[in-house]
Amino acid sequence: MTAAAPSAAAERAAIDVYTWPTPNGHKVHIMLEECGLPWRAHAIDIGAGDQFAPDFLAISPNNKIPAITDPQGPQGQPISLFESGAILLYLANKTGQFLPPQERDRWQVLQWLMFQMGSVGPMLGQAHHFRLYAPEKLPYAIDRYTQEARRIYGVIDRRLGESAFVGCDTYSIADIAIFPWLRSWQNQGVVLDEFPRLKAWFEAIDARPAVQRAVQTLADRRKPITDDKSREILFGKKQYQRR
Helix, strand or coil: CCCCCCCHHHHHHCEEEEECCCHHHHHHHHHHHHHCCCEEEEECCCCCCHHHCHHHHCCCCCCCCCEEEECCCHHHCCEEEECHHHHHHHHHHHHCCCCCCCHHHHHHHHHHHHHHHHHHHHHHHHHHHHHHHCCCCCHHHHHHHHHHHHHHHHHHHHHCCCCCCCCCCCCCHHHHHHHHHHCCCHHHCCCHHHCHHHHHHHHHHHCCHHHHHHCCCCCCCCCCCCCHHHHHHHHCHHHHCCC
């Protein structure tokens, strides 16, 4: 059966997502798909330098993806947001989904969301950088961030021995935030079988239809970062220019 074309009203209500198929981008893609909100993706090719365009910097001053513009924000007025954690909280508040109303569970979810923002993303990002992208192989850095990746997986595995999901006993924005970062476990030097509870959790989330749809967002556009130009844009002096 062919899906019906979206109505004009749905088109007007669609959230614009400025993004790229990275873990932080996929957090927001997953949340939007899970919530059933209308949205459209606008590719910000970070290897080509799209993140430095003035129009994008106007909504994401830290030149990072993702960012969103919701035409039906608070009080019915448009709002733009950057930072994936803030976007998850905004969408949870907008829809009443994936952030539990019970105060105790809510704080549990929020602390694990902060764990993702402060530890999972930054540390696994460093593991990716030094294991895959750094122009010079630095054994100290590779060992440091590989070991930190394994430690973080262990923290999550222990948590899943206490709770059905990372934040609480129901699926939440904490799981949505963490999951995309663990999709590259091989690149982080991790053996998933060493963390059986995490592996079972990961496979259950990976099988969710909304997640499967979300991680296909712009998947055909992303290419391995192998050329010097992309490396310079992402990791060189261009990143640090004042704008």
